[in-house]
Amino acid sequence: MIKGGFGLIGAGKMGEALLRGILKAGLTRPEDFVINDINEARCKELAKELGVKFVARGEDVPEKAGCILLAVKPQDVKNVLSRIREGVSPKEHLLISIAAGIPIRFLEDFLKPDCRVVRVMPNAACMVSEAASCYCLGKSATKEDALLVEKVLGAVGKAFKVEEKYLDAVTGLSGSGPAYAALIIEGLSDGGVKMGLPRDTATQLAAQTLLGAAKMILIGYQPGQLRDIVTSPGGTTIEGLQVLEKGAVRASLIAAVEAATLKSKALGERFAEK
Numbered sequence: 181m182i183k184g185g186f187g188l189i190g191a192g193k194m195g196e197a198l199l200r201g202i203l204k205a206g207l208t209r210p211e212d213f214v215i216n217d218i219n220e221a222r223c224k225e226l227a228k229e230l231g232v233k234f235v236a237r238g239e240d241v242p243e244k245a246g247c248i249l250l251a252v253k254p255q256d257v258k259n260v261l262s263r264i265r266e267g268v269s270p271k272e273h274l275l276i277s278i279a280a281g282i283p284i285r286f287l288e289d290f291l292k293p294d295c296r297v298v299r300v301m302p303n304a305a306c307m308v309s310e311a312a313s314c315y316c317l318g319k320s321a322t323k324e325d326a327l328l329v330e331k332v333l334g335a336v337g338k339a340f341k342v343e344e345k346y347l348d349a350v351t352g353l354s355g356s357g358p359a360y361a362a363l364i365i366e367g368l369s370d371g372g373v374k375m376g377l378p379r380d381t382a383t384q385l386a387a388q389t390l391l392g393a394a395k396m397i398l399i400g401y402q403p404g405q406l407r408d409i410v411t412s413p414g415g416t417t418i419e420g421l422q423v424l425e426k427g428a429v430r431a432s433l434i435a436a437v438e439a440a441t442l443k444s445k446a447l448g449e450r451f452a453e454k
């Protein structure tokens with residue numbers, strides 16, 4: 181068990197999305213949620229809008245909240261950890277970090293011994309409650325902590341438990357993935373415009389097409405099965421697919437995930453030691 185209340189340090193794009201999702205899911209009452217951000221004016225405005233409490237100092241968050249969400253940029257994590265260290269205890273707190281590339285050991289080593297930590301890799305779709313997130317537990321985190329994290333991440337999308345060694349690949353795939361999807365949508369839209377469709381219609385069609393295909397696969401269609409459903413012999417789709425294969429789209433996607441994974445690994449190595 182941890183003590184009640186939620187806290188958020190870093191109320192930027194991702195922090196705000198998590199905050200909104202948690203409130204919408206009813207995981208806590210707004211008055212039991214405290215938020216802190218270096219940008220006080222914006223944070224106060226957000227607190228007012230959502231009915232949560234603003235605290236001016238990060239070090240005051242552990243006093244008010246058992247579940248602390250850390251959503252500052254990776255380079256600011258050290259600063260925040262040194263502020264909250266004194267207030268975070270193994271019995272009363274769970275720290276959930278979404279900072280890309282910051283290893284669990286770095287977080288644990290900064291806090292008092294046996295403090296409970298969970299590292300999460302979410303993605304930008306948190307902002308529309310369709311995140312694909314992965315999480316891994318620190319050495320002192322409990323099964324109850326895992327359930328709480330599933331609830332938190334479930335409030336903004338889907339969550340999968342993985343071993344920490346996979347988080348760089350997760351970063352390269354789903355962390356960066358919304359940008360890849362945006363590029364694919366843009367390309368399809370350009371194709372539609374080239375063939376005479378108005379831009380807005382083309383972009384809406386491209387985005388809705390990716391959404392529809394994704395939904396079919398998520399309910400159980402295999403990607404190859406879906407491709408075969410659409411691809412009739414001698415028809416239009418096989419013409420398009422041949423062009424995509426010639427352009428090495430599949431190989432490019434594989435290489436993109438690989439490159440982003442390696443970059444995530446390299447960035448993370450900077451934090452391997454305190």
Ligand SMILES: NC(=O)c1ccc[n+]([C@@H]2O[C@H](COP(=O)([O-])OP(=O)(O)OC[C@H]3O[C@@H](n4cnc5c(N)ncnc54)[C@H](OP(=O)(O)O)[C@@H]3O)[C@@H](O)[C@H]2O)c1
Binds near residue numbers: 189190218219260302
């Ligand atoms: N965006 C994504 O797609 C994505 C995906 C996966 C993971 N993440 C991770 O999520 C985290 C947040 O990313 P984001 O895109 O939400 O960044 P963001 O919009 O820049 O939000 C970070 C917030 O933290 C504030 N901040 C900086 N130092 C602080 C401190 N010492 N105490 C309190 N607040 C502080 C920043 O204020 P200022 O702006 O004034 O500096 C900003 O409002 C990052 O660690 C990132 O690696 C992001």
